[in-house]
Amino acid sequence: MKRTAFVFPGQGSQEVGMGKEMYEAYPSVKRLFDEADKALGFSLTTLMFEGPAEELTKTENAQPALLLNSVAINQVLKEQGVTPSMTAGHSLGEYSALVASGSLDPLEAVKLVHLRGKLMEEAYPTGKGTMAAVLGLNQENIEDVIKDFDGELAVDLANINCPGQIVISGTKQGVEEASDKLNEAGAKRVIPLNVSGPFHSRLMKPASADFSDHLSKTEVRDAEVPVYANVTASPVIEAETIEKLLVEQLYSPVRFQQILEAFVEEDVDAIIEVGHGKVLSGLVRKVKRRMKTFNVQNPETLQDFIQWYKEDS
Template sequence: MKQVAFMFPGQGSQVIGMGKDFFDAYDEVKQLFAMANEVLHKDIQQIMFEGPMEVLTETENAQPALLLTSVSINRMLEKEGIRPAMTVGHSLGEYSALVASGALSADEALPLVQTRGRLMEAAFPKGQGTMAAVLGLQEEVIQSVLDTIKDEIVDIANLNCPGQIVISGSKEGIEQASEQLKAAGAKRVIPLNVSGPFHSRLMKKANEEFANYLDKVNVQDAAIPVYANVSARPVTKKEEIKNLLIQQLYSPVRFEESIRQMIDKGVDAFVEVGSGKVLSGLLRKIDRKATVFAVHDIASMENFIRWYKEEA
């Protein structure tokens, strides 16, 4: 049987109508959406299918919406007898990976990420923190520039793929860093359309309340290894999973390193499970030779299933 790794997208991959293909076709997905509406105490289904986009993009809506889409698709793949050998998620996507790996139930993960989104939004004054993608500079060069910024906080937030690293911090700090990084040889520094300085030390304010909430959630040992954002290493033990989820709020997402570790395990293909193709694009920049699928609608799922069930 083929060995596959599932990748789960994070915030920024949301689009109006995501998951609707599966909702219309499968009763199991309709039941998942009904459960989501109930545990979130809002009509997340309507927000996902009808928008408006600015409401869907609010962190406390985008996070459960993306998780619900990924979990619905994963459930349909499970029904086809397809389970990953290992999983990884990008930031929020780590929670979808934990559901797929058996460490979290969907009905507990949905309000957990809704709470996470709310706390992340509240951790730093709205409009005063932001993020930017730095293209064409090594991590060491970026860090050396950030170390020179004294009165503002700016941290490395995402190590996505060769030549693409995201920084996060106060608006003033990002502006200062952007100018200095361009002077240091960055090809481009692109401001990101985000509502806060995620994965930076400025998120530590959310830490204690999130840890208290997470403590009440029934996290289990994972049946399938999850490559953690913080460590880029596989985890299965529930206590380690919890500790890493708390650190993940203010630590960099080590996506490229996680993928390289997974490649070394010899998987036959990487499968992005959920809305969009962002992670598939990053993976091709990490390893052009890797086999990659993005399963975001029924047609793309059927394409992947055909490949999976072909004789090797």
């Protein structure tokens, strides 16, 4: 049997129309979407298929939409006899990975990330925090530049995505001043991101306390398949540890490059991006150019992957 790692996209990959082809092609996907609408008390499905894009992009909507889409596709893969050897997700995508690994119930996860999105939006005043992608500098260089940024200029590492692509997060003024210094330090570019808050920074700690209370009321089970956590880039199975790391994830950097390097060390046959877009597949290629990757987001790409998976196995 082929060894695969499933990775699940995070916020920013949403797009109006995502999931519609799978919804129309597979009864189990339609059933899950309909159940999610009931669980949330509004039609997330309509928002995903028809927009408007501005509404879908709101954190409290984008997060459950992306998760629902990913876990529905994963469900079809499971029906086709495909089980990953390990999973991971980028930020929000970690919740999809936990569903795929049997740690979270799909509908409980949809409700949980809807709430998570609201708490993240409310954690810091709108427009006062931001993020920026730093291209062409390594982690040590960036840490050296931002180490003294504190208080009203607080800036932290947020996403360590791949060699030469790291995201910083913090107060708007702090990120702007840090961007200037990072350009002076030799960054190829520093690109402001269109986000509503300083995610994965110390400024998210107020949200983590409220989120922890709600998470404690959600059933989190031991994972059946190892999930590589964003906070540690290490595999985790125990429910208690999963809960602890999900709370820390809100204000800690996403160590996605290290997760992908760990998958390469585990000698998987392919890394499969399960969900909308190809962002993570692109990161895989920057970590290990020759790693076989698939993006499964519609019936056509699903069948392409299934064909490969069942060859000689």
